[in-house]
Amino acid sequence: MLAALYVSGPACATDEAPPAAVQIEPHIALLLPLKSPVFGRAAGIVQQGFMAAANNQPLPLPIIAYATDSESQEVAALYPKAIANGAVAVAGPLTRDGVAALAAATEISVPTLALNVGEMRGLDQLYFFGLSAEAEARQVAQLAAAAGLRGATLVSTGTPLSARLSQAFAAEWKTLGGDVLKELTYGNNPEVLADLPDSPGNMVFLAADAAKARMIHPYIDIAIPVYAISQLFNGNTDTLTNYDLNNTRFVDMPWLLQPEHPAVMVYPRPEQSLEPDMERLYALGIDAFRLLQIMLNNTYRTELPLDGVTGQISLNSNHQFLRKAIPAQIRQGRGQPLDTRQLAVPPNDRSLTPVPPLPGGEGYGKSLREINAIP
Structure with missing residues (x-):
């Protein structure tokens, strides 16, 4: 699939990983479901972002892609093959099943x-x-609590991902001392949205994508704050949808919310026009390359937290790189970053430190949802 030339040249593409007859050379391996009929396009976009970052900050190593069809079935055998071929670092797999298979079997x-x-x-x-x-749902709960809200109504759409979002929000919300007042499932019947608690200090968490959110939002009293995650935001070119979701607060990445920020502009945009969920995956590839550099160089203490194009990235004790997205609000048809320094933080909760925007700043489409929805 992909390979990068040595430091003397930019990255280039090939169709397959090197055959066994080729001399073994140290390289970085990309394990992605590029042959998958479901995830192939998403994997290709992640690959493009990874290579864009590599070309921007080249390593003295080639980058070789190892393509799979079903990660859960193939990755356990493909990972040691990459190591035998000379891989000194690996990025991937992409799906949850693939990651679980790698961790369990290899x-x-x-x-x-x-x-x-x-x-x-x-x-x-x-x-x-x-x-x-x-x-993201947990971060939204933190932001709503930091804004002084204490009662939440959860509105889901009946999908597995929507249910998981509601559960994640509710768990964090309760940990922060908030109350879940109602849990509603919207199935194209607006009557379920009648009599939403609208007392001061109450809010709605909307676990829905943009299409469903446009149907739900008009039935929510304008006085009730509405919060959501990035799947509600289709980018600032979709002004019609954004006007229908006016005043909704959400979180998303600098790649979409601050495209003119110098720390974002340093990386090239995809050559082809992409829908927002694919832009997010492209940005994932960029930050994946940057994090792999930190891992290779063992510079965790000096380079983290990282101001990534997907958000501010830190590392916890479980070896998870945690991403804090940018808080934003839809105003006049555009998603605009919020200055979280103006949010009050509950004095007894140290976990609610607001996440500032990138220095100098103004304060999910199908494939991405499917990747998140894998059990």
Whole structure:
């Protein structure tokens, strides 16, 4: 699939990993489901972002892609093959099932960055990084609590991902001392949205994508603050949808919210126009390359937290790279970053330190949802 020339040239593409007859050379391996009919396009976009970052900051190593069809069935055999071919670091797999298979069946012998998160703990050289929808839901709960809200109504749409988002928000919300007042499932019947608690200090968490959110939002009293995650935001080119979601607060990445920030502009945009969920995966590839450099150089203490194009990235004790997205609000048809320094933080909760925007700043489409939805 992909390979990068040595430091003397930019990255280039090939169709397959090197055959066994080729002389073994040290390289960085990309394990992605590029042959998958479901995840192939998403994997290709992650690959493009990874290579864009590599071309921007080239390493003296080639980058070789190892393509799979079903990660859960193939990755346990493909990982040691990459190591035998000379891989000194690995990025991937991409799906949750693939990550679980890698962690359960394979000895992790080189720095390895799995591009998804799950319930497993990291091993000595296995780290995790991904666009976790549940992490965004927890961050939204923190932001709402920091704004002084204490009662929440959860509105889901009946999908497995929507249910998981509601559960993640509710768990964090209760930990922070908030009350869950109602849990509603919207199934195209607006009557379930009648009599939403609208007393001061109450809010709605909307676990819905943009299409469903547009149907739900008009039935929510304008006086009730509405919060959501990034799947609600289709980018600032979709002004019609954004006007229908006016005043909704959400979180998303600098790649979409601050495209003109110098720390974002340094990386090239995709040559083809992409929908927002694919832009997010492209940004994931960029930050994955940057994190793998930190792992290779063992510079965790000096380079973390990292101001990534996906958000501010830190590392916890479970070998998970945690991403804090930018708080934003839809105003006049545009998603605009909020200055979180103006939010009050409950004095007894040290976990609610507001996340500032990138220095100098103004304060999910199908494939991405499917990647997040894998059990």
